[in-house]
Amino acid sequence: THPMTRSTSKTRGNSPRLRSAFTFPQAFSNLKGTGHLDTKALHDRYGSVVRISPNALSFNTAQAWKDIYGLKKDRTELAKDPNYYIKGPTVQILTADQEEHARIRKHLAPAFSDTALMEQESLLNQHFELLIAKLKQQVDGSSQGRVDLMAQYNFVTFDIISDLALGKPFGALESGRYHPWMRNFFEAIKFLGFIRFASIYPLAGLLFQVTQRLMPSLSAKRRAHLDFTEKKVQERLKNGTNRKDFLQYITERKYDTEKQLNEEEILGNLRVILTAGSETTATHLCGATWFLLTHPTALSRAQAEVRNTFKMPEDMNLRSLSKPGALPFLNAVIQETLRLYPSIPSTLPRVTGPQGSIIDGRYIPANISVGVHPWSTYRSSSNFTAADDFLPERWLPAEAPIACSRDKKDSLKPFSLGPRNCLGKSLAYAEIRSILARVLWNFELQLESESEEWFFQKEFVLWDKASLWVKLRHRRPTLADDVT
Numbered sequence: 001t002h003p004m005t006r007s008t009s010k011t012r013g014n015s016p017r018l019r020s021a022f023t024f025p026q027a028f029s030n031l032k033g034t035g036h037l038d039t040k041a042l043h044d045r046y047g048s049v050v051r052i053s054p055n056a057l058s059f060n061t062a063q064a065w066k067d068i069y070g071l072k073k074d075r076t077e078l079a080k081d082p083n084y085y086i087k088g089p090t091v092q093i094l095t096a097d098q099e100e101h102a103r104i105r106k107h108l109a110p111a112f113s114d115t116a117l118m119e120q121e122s123l124l125n126q127h128f129e130l131l132i133a134k135l136k137q138q139v140d141g142s143s144q145g146r147v148d149l150m151a152q153y154n155f156v157t158f159d160i161i162s163d164l165a166l167g168k169p170f171g172a173l174e175s176g177r178y179h180p181w182m183r184n185f186f187e188a189i190k191f192l193g194f195i196r197f198a199s200i201y202p203l204a205g206l207l208f209q210v211t212q213r214l215m216p217s218l219s220a221k222r223r224a225h226l227d228f229t230e231k232k233v234q235e236r237l238k239n240g241t242n243r244k245d246f247l248q249y250i251t252e253r254k255y256d257t258e259k260q261l262n263e264e265e266i267l268g269n270l271r272v273i274l275t276a277g278s279e280t281t282a283t284h285l286c287g288a289t290w291f292l293l294t295h296p297t298a299l300s301r302a303q304a305e306v307r308n309t310f311k312m313p314e315d316m317n318l319r320s321l322s323k324p325g326a327l328p329f330l331n332a333v334i335q336e337t338l339r340l341y342p343s344i345p346s347t348l349p350r351v352t353g354p355q356g357s358i359i360d361g362r363y364i365p366a367n368i369s370v371g372v373h374p375w376s377t378y379r380s381s382s383n384f385t386a387a388d389d390f391l392p393e394r395w396l397p398a399e400a401p402i403a404c405s406r407d408k409k410d411s412l413k414p415f416s417l418g419p420r421n422c423l424g425k426s427l428a429y430a431e432i433r434s435i436l437a438r439v440l441w442n443f444e445l446q447l448e449s450e451s452e453e454w455f456f457q458k459e460f461v462l463w464d465k466a467s468l469w470v471k472l473r474h475r476r477p478t479l480a481d482d483v484t
């Protein structure tokens with residue numbers, strides 16, 4: 001452990017001077033897209049709790065995850081930090097306060113149950129298969145298998161989520177192009193750093209609003225962006241369907257009619273799901289692929305595991321892919337990627353209650369913004385041995401290097417925990433396993449040289465990813481293929 005990690009409960013010992021006095025170091029860090037590195041550097045220097053701005057503390061331990069995000073014994077939770085989770089005109093699951101959140105989550109949850117997932121399988125399979133078919137076309141086509149997998153993973157995950165949330169896919173895989181809604185979304189990510197900056201500096205925020213007003217094209221674009229989802233949801237509600245999409249579950253279960261989600265609330269929440277459930281999954285797929293392609297032994301092993309487990313591509317389905325004990329190495333790769341390349345690398349902040357809170361054994365006064373910083377936590381040597389190394393074996397009890405037996409596995413919470421944890425976790429795992437397994441089964445893969453440094457990215461709440469250029473070839477016949 002770093003000597004400062006266990007240092008003290010004296011808050012001053014964990015307070016870098018500039019950070020304690022001013023908000024600008026944190027604001028600039030966000031603006032530059034280096035927040036993950038800067039916060040990690042502070043943790044490395046000051047230990048497991050550090051003041052990152054006058055009113056905000058960052059933590060990096062398993063216990064802090066529980067204390068900040070878990071449900072308390074008295075059934076209360078630390079509120080989401082209102083300066084970060086800005087409420088819009090419609091209540092929605094991410095920003096709602098505790099009571100409203102419980103109501104919304106109760107109505108959305110059936111769409112994400114294990115039963116729902118199994119019922120959605122045939123819909124999901126169409127997209128998985130289309131992805132593989134399109135990749136095969138590119139191997140045979142003029143690009144000779146040179147493919148931007150980042151785009152392809154975006155296409156498939158956004159197609160899936162739009163199919164489930166809006167009743168129709170964006171059609172990105174089919175057309176091989178970003179749908180305008182997706183293009184707007186990715187353009188907006190670049191602004192997230194600035195928006196965070198603006199939320200700390202009202203003057204910058206004001207300027208931002210004024211510029212938006214002065215640029216009709218920008219606000220027209222925003223309107224079109226919102227209109228699109230509204231129109232789709234209205235059409236879907238009007239026409240009805242037998243498909244097991246999200247709306248089917250949200251509208252068929254009648255709890256307390258007074259507390260039903262109204263149409264506006266349904267739309268607001270579907271919009272959240274549309275973004276929460278697409279980019280995060282695509283990001284992880286890119287990360288796992290990049291790690292495999294830069295670690296050839298792991299790539300061969302994952303590939304052999306998938307190909308030996310499934311003789312025919314039709315053998316891959318949600319049940320066989322998620323069977324306990326199936327694909328242990330691929331699952332270890334998935335976990336290790338969640339650790340080294342968390343789709344949401346920065347803190348999702350909460351505020352301490354009116355009486356203050358005990359976090360990681362320390363009393364923290366009332367109304368302080370607190371959170372666990374995933375990037376710092378997952379790369380801290382106080383939590384993981386060889387924390388910066390890609391070592392999927394650490395997740396395999398029989399093979400983990402002895403040094404890794406001290407890993408604090410509980411400090412990895414990529415889907416958060418407690419009442420506000422990720423509702424789409426099972427769907428995310430299902431998509432990730434299904435897509436990675438199919439890609440590894442069907443193709444030989446090689447990283448193109450311009451993507452060797454792909455991993456080193458800026459972070460604006462989400463990662464500012466570049467294209468991931470990969471050379472794909474058809475699967476080489478194996479001895480087993482010849483025999484059978």
Ligand code: HEM
Pocket residue numbers: 093094105161272273276277278280281284343344348414415416419420421422423424425427428
């Ligand atoms: C690798 C993929 C994913 C990761 C790493 C991830 C991570 C997270 C995290 C950390 C949160 C907590 C947010 C907070 O505290 O404010 C969250 C919430 C949420 N996620 Fe995911 N997510 C993923 C995929 C998905 C998918 C596929 C869906 C749905 C289709 C989804 C739907 C949601 C929803 C609805 C919430 C809000 C839950 C609530 O507030 O009760 N996520 N996710």
